[in-house]
Amino acid sequence: MIAPLSYYLILSAVLFSIGVVGVLVRRNPLVMFMSIELMLNAANLTFVAFSRYFNTIQGQIVVFFILTIAAAEVVVGLAIIVSIFRSKATIDVDQVASLKG
Amino acid sequence: MAPAQVDFVPLIPTIVVTVTALAVLLLGLWLRGEQGIWLAAVSIAGLVAALVFLLGLAGPAVSERRAAFDGMIVADNLSTFFGAVALVIAILTILLSEHVLLIERFSQGEYYALVLLTTVGMLVLTAATDLIVLILGLEILSISLYVLTGFARGRLGSEEAALKYFLLGAFALGFLVYGSALVYGATGTTTFGQIANVLRAPGASSPLLLIGLGLLLVGFGFKLSFVPFHMWTPDVYEGAPSAVTGFMAVGTKAAVFGSLLRILTEAFPALRAEWAAVLWLLAILTMILGNFAAIAQRNVKRMLAYSSIAQAGYIVLAVIAADPLGRAGVMFYVLAYTFMNLGAFAVVVAVADRGDVGTTLDHYVGLARRSPILALAMGVFMLSLAGVPPTAGFMAKLFVFTAAVRAGYVDLAIIGVLTSAVATFYYLRVIVAMYMSAPAEEPAPAPALRVPGPLLALLVIALVATFGLGIFPAVTGDLVGGTLALAK
Numbered sequence: 001m002i003a004p005l006s007y008y009l010i011l012s013a014v015l016f017s018i019g020v021v022g023v024l025v026r027r028n029p030l031v032m033f034m035s036i037e038l039m040l041n042a043a044n045l046t047f048v049a050f051s052r053y054f055n056t057i058q059g060q061i062v063v064f065f066i067l068t069i070a071a072a073e074v075v076v077g078l079a080i081i082v083s084i085f086r087s088k089a090t091i092d093v094d095q096v097a098s099l100k101g
Numbered sequence: 102m103a104p105a106q107v108d109f110v111p112l113i114p115t116i117v118v119t120v121t122a123l124a125v126l127l128l129g130l131w132l133r134g135e136q137g138i139w140l141a142a143v144s145i146a147g148l149v150a151a152l153v154f155l156l157g158l159a160g161p162a163v164s165e166r167r168a169a170f171d172g173m174i175v176a177d178n179l180s181t182f183f184g185a186v187a188l189v190i191a192i193l194t195i196l197l198s199e200h201v202l203l204i205e206r207f208s209q210g211e212y213y214a215l216v217l218l219t220t221v222g223m224l225v226l227t228a229a230t231d232l233i234v235l236i237l238g239l240e241i242l243s244i245s246l247y248v249l250t251g252f253a254r255g256r257l258g259s260e261e262a263a264l265k266y267f268l269l270g271a272f273a274l275g276f277l278v279y280g281s282a283l284v285y286g287a288t289g290t291t292t293f294g295q296i297a298n299v300l301r302a303p304g305a306s307s308p309l310l311l312i313g314l315g316l317l318l319v320g321f322g323f324k325l326s327f328v329p330f331h332m333w334t335p336d337v338y339e340g341a342p343s344a345v346t347g348f349m350a351v352g353t354k355a356a357v358f359g360s361l362l363r364i365l366t367e368a369f370p371a372l373r374a375e376w377a378a379v380l381w382l383l384a385i386l387t388m389i390l391g392n393f394a395a396i397a398q399r400n401v402k403r404m405l406a407y408s409s410i411a412q413a414g415y416i417v418l419a420v421i422a423a424d425p426l427g428r429a430g431v432m433f434y435v436l437a438y439t440f441m442n443l444g445a446f447a448v449v450v451a452v453a454d455r456g457d458v459g460t461t462l463d464h465y466v467g468l469a470r471r472s473p474i475l476a477l478a479m480g481v482f483m484l485s486l487a488g489v490p491p492t493a494g495f496m497a498k499l500f501v502f503t504a505a506v507r508a509g510y511v512d513l514a515i516i517g518v519l520t521s522a523v524a525t526f527y528y529l530r531v532i533v534a535m536y537m538s539a540p541a542e543e544p545a546p547a548p549a550l551r552v553p554g555p556l557l558a559l560l561v562i563a564l565v566a567t568f569g570l571g572i573f574p575a576v577t578g579d580l581v582g583g584t585l586a587l588a589k
Contacts (some may be wrong), residue, residue: 003104007142009286016279022561032268038273043203054289060284062291066278073274075265076247083251084260086140 008049016042027083027093033074040070103299108169110158111176114184115224118191120216121147129210134373137209140556141199144213145192148220151189155181157237172292173231180228181431183359185437189225189457190352191216193443193559197450198344200553204455205342207252215252216348219245223356230367232281232291235360239277239324242356243270244351250341256456262340269333276373280316283309293368314372317364324357327417328386331410335394338406346402350409351439360417362431366423371421380421385516387414390531393522395527403450404527408409408486411524412438415517419501422508430500433577437485437493437570444563445482448475451552468535474549476535478560485567488521488527493570498575501562 016101021084022035025095044063109192124147125140131141164179174180194216199506202209222242239500247270285291287310288299299305322330338346345388365376391411398404416438419430452468452475454457469476485492500522505514552560569576 012282016275019275022222023268023275024435027555029264029268033271034272035277036268039272042280043278045276045284046279047285049362050286050289056289058291059285061283062285065233069236069274072240073267073271076244077271079246080251080263080267083254084257084264087255087257087260093268 183227277320283313
């Protein structure tokens with residue numbers, strides 16, 4: 001038995017919402033970044049589910065691109081976080097606030 | 102199924118810039134210190150070559166559309182114009198940075214390569230006619246900029262700015278990607294033209310589609326720093342090295358506005374009422390908050406950050422109009438903004454000391470005596486940003502307000518004019534500081550500022566363009582189709 005499309009859409013909407021809330025309430029950049037990954041993967045799940053539903057390959061190919069982009073973001077993001085940790089010995093975003101605003 | 106149509110010709114400028122970036126990255130291993138000037142020369146040569154290809158490709162028939170890769174990218178009026186602007190911005194940025202890289206001891210090969218790769222992102226973004234290519238271009242642009250923002254390694258402000266920019270940029274990416282997924286779900290395609298075709302059918306609009314469009318607009322709102330998605334902008338602009346701030350302010354605006362204009366008019370013309378309503382609200386918030394927040398700033402870089410938020414609000418007026426005049430308005434405004442804002446940042450770079458110290462208004466007090474050229478140039482750029490004739494800024498504002506009124510958005514035009522009046526206050530304050538305030542009590546008069554050659558070249562280009570576009574707006578000619586429509 002195949003689960004209907006709506007199951008996947010609801011699951012991905014929930015995942016996306018968890019990601020958004022995570023970015024907004026958590027203060028550790030690593031956790032915030034994990035929440036962003038959750039948002040991207042929710043979108044990936046949506047693409048794959050629709051791709052299966054339409055019976056076309058297009059949506060699944062998009063997912064490959066998004067995975068690659070996410071990997072590139074991880075590389076740059078972690079480098080920035082490590083570099084801040086070296087000069088500040090903390091990465092809490094509330095303490096990394098020398099710029100007012 | 103027919104084999105995919107592969108046409109590399111529209112990609113030639115992008116390929117040229119990419120190859121130049123890789124070459125510069127490699128050459129940077131050998132050429133260090135003073136020799137770095139050769140890296141700048143190679144980068145500029147590559148960018149000029151790309152510009153020649155781009156304009157040559159467009160040829161006499163600028164408005165002719167040439168789709169490639171199964172309609173995933175195009176070469177047309179819009180991509181040629183914004184691509185050319187992106188290449189010019191990159192050339193000017195290299196002139197702006199050359200001297201900074203030396204005194205800050207930045208790694209030059211990597212810096213120029215990142216500037217070039219950001220430009221690649223802009224070229225891809227403005228040519229994209231498919232959601233996935235759009236996201237790809239936007240990320241090539243953004244990821245390179247995250248690194249450039251944090252380029253002053255060890256300076257906490259720069260690292261902090263990079264972190265904020267990165268987190269908020271990635272957050273925006275999440276919205277864009279999820280929005281694209283929902284649009285794909287509602288229409289069954291990711292190509293702009295086909296989305297428009299599907300939506301042309303009656304009753305094609307669905308909640309799924311509207312949520313998708315809304316999320317896309319949120320993503321664009323972050324990238325273009327519309328209020329209320331602007332919180333990152335002042336911090337990032339202040340923390341990033343000044344040359345990078347100038348680049349990012351004009352570069353992302355040019356490319357992302359080009360892309361926003363394309364996606365709204367090519368993929369979602371059927372939903373014009375919906376997106377115009379959203380942008381209407383964003384434009385009002387952006388114009389009002391951007392201008393009023395700028396008044397409170399003592400730091401010139403921060404002031405320019407809020408000013409860039411406000412300027413984005415004016416450009417949106419023309420996007421909402423979405424007719425040929427509005428299109429021309431977006432193009433002209435972006436072009437004018439490029440020169441006047443990069444010019445202003447050239448002065449900021451020249452005035453600041455090593456480590457970007459010296460960007461507050463106090464450092465501009467008495468600038469007219471220390472360096473008459475810089476003070477004069479800054480004065481002109483400030484007046485142009487404020488929209489005083491006969492500068493480019495005035496013509497640009499005239500354009501977008503006319504477009505808004507013609508399209509029936511008189512309310513927006515009125516708010517625009519009123520907030521422009523408010524803006525005059527903080528722009529003029531810089532001029533007052535430079536010319537009319539005496540330094541409090543200075544033990545020894547500050548030494549005269551020496552302006553390095555490339556920076557001087559940039560200032561001259563920006564000044565000529567600011568006056569040129571202000572007095573002869575028609576020089577933009579066919580590229581800004583409809584420029585002359587204003588005169589009628």
